[in-house]
Amino acid sequence: MDLHRLGLISTRVQHFQLTARLGSIRAAARALNMTPSSVSRSIRALEDDLRAPLFERGGQQLRLSSAGEMLLYHLGQSTVELGRAVTGIADLRGLRRGTVTLVSIESAARGLLPRVLADFWARNPEIAVDVRVTSSADAASMVASGDADLALSFDQQSSRNLRRIAMAGLALGVLVPPGSRLTKITPGPALSDLSGERVILSDSSLTLGRSVEAAMGDAFVDFARRGRTNSIALMIELAELGLGTVMQTRLGAEREIAAGSLVFLPLHERRIGLRRLMLMARPKAELSEAATALSAALGQAVDALSPDE
Template sequence: MRGSLVPASLRYVDQVARSGSIQRAAKELNVAASAIDRQILLLEQDLEVALFERVPRGMRLTAAGDALVTLARRWRADERRTATEVRQLQGISQGHVRVVAMDSHVNGFLPQFISRLASEHPRISLEVEVASPDDALTELLSGNADLVAAFNLSPRRDVHILWGADLPFGCVTAPDHQLSGAGTISLQEAVAYPIALQSKALPIRRYLDARYGWLFSDTGKTLVTNSLQLVKTLARSGRYIAFTSELDAAPELAEGSLVFLPVRDKGAEPQTVSVAIDARKPLSRIGRIVAEVLTDCIRDCLDKARSAGRTVEKSGG
């Protein structure tokens, strides 16, 4: 589609909100700054409300502006879906799909997913954004994402889970760590060793704090970071253990540089990973193709990690 069905004024407001100033938006859109400013002023006059606060460092959305940007982004997402459906009616398997995934997926299944989709369906363009589970849900329900792959999505009427899997709660250790051959671990055993702990920004830490806050009373034995990659590096060093899921550590489990130990304590609930869509909107044929490839790649990633774990158990036995 050469042009956009979304009015230019709404597209300009959206870009200024993203860029933070008219000058930066003009560069992004390759449009004169005066034209953008004029369109915004005319829109404010028509609506009889200010859309931005003009501050020394740029433009800041008002509440009215935020509502209008939400509408503009929803329209643009609907426009992309409509263009995809028109192409499908013409028998062309092409379109654009926006996927939101977690940071831990970057070194896991995402590269395989992107490579496979490009190889099998080269006419499907893909946009991948990395976000927290909370932000992923916001992106999905605001119309800014077609699919999300996220941890621990709570049941909701407006979210439809296409596929999901349980991820046993556990910890990872280096293969030569004292605990590595245990097969399973109790929380009481775990706290006897230094722990590389994820920060409260991540779901597994919030789960640990809510259920097992006593684990971390000895701050001398814990190192806290918001970087999953650092957590896994510290676990591979052999000095620390780390609480995480098989999917978070799948590449390291598959290559044998980490070992996964499920927690055997009663009440230790599994995490979940899900591929989900907005239940209020139909999923296009192109969206279904992407969802199927995404699901297959997550399954494959988990299978490789678990297969390596079974091999370690047999050799240890």
């Protein structure tokens, strides 16, 4: 429980309390991972404004002055109250219940969503989250019609009943095994480099519509045995087995990328813009507190995905 991090105590109070406890400005600075000059100034400023020295300087160990002892005592009482407040609020939050309905594209349902839910359920164990995996367009329309609270989808337009909460621009690229010749192209492969490759597209690429296909046409790219699938898991397995060059964002393949079984190479192609992963939600007034909380958590995770630019 970091009261300063929560913004419940000031920087001066934090620095003073820690210095008093450790008996040393440098020790407090080390504990806070900052330089002693910052702690020194902070305490000095507090002394100036209180017009009372809080420590007796000289020698190698700071000693509290009478004023310092008095302040430390009252700050201790004050801090106990703040701790009670935070604990009490956490208890209130823990009582939160409800069900949130979420529709998601498959790529976000792997990696991103489980990670967010793990943390979310740690903090809100009583909230149920119903997840339906579907296409981007269907996800957006389900939220707009009230059949779902939240949606994770690519490239949807907000509307009267469909607010955009967060967005991340993700580069389109290819997923290949580490030995692929494409990994040797710098600064990254272009569409033309895909000639001769067996390219597999995700259905969700359709939402980029004409821009990808037009760019492919313009580049006179010859794709051998192109395939399409709506299964991200299948695509990733095919890529791992070297059975095709998968074209998508890195979303959904995080674990394989981290494990080194796949490499994600963003396409170095000006004509192809970013895929925009979006968290969409019902109008504010129509979201429960549980849905609002999940929305916040997901929004932060989506925002944290950027920048791919």
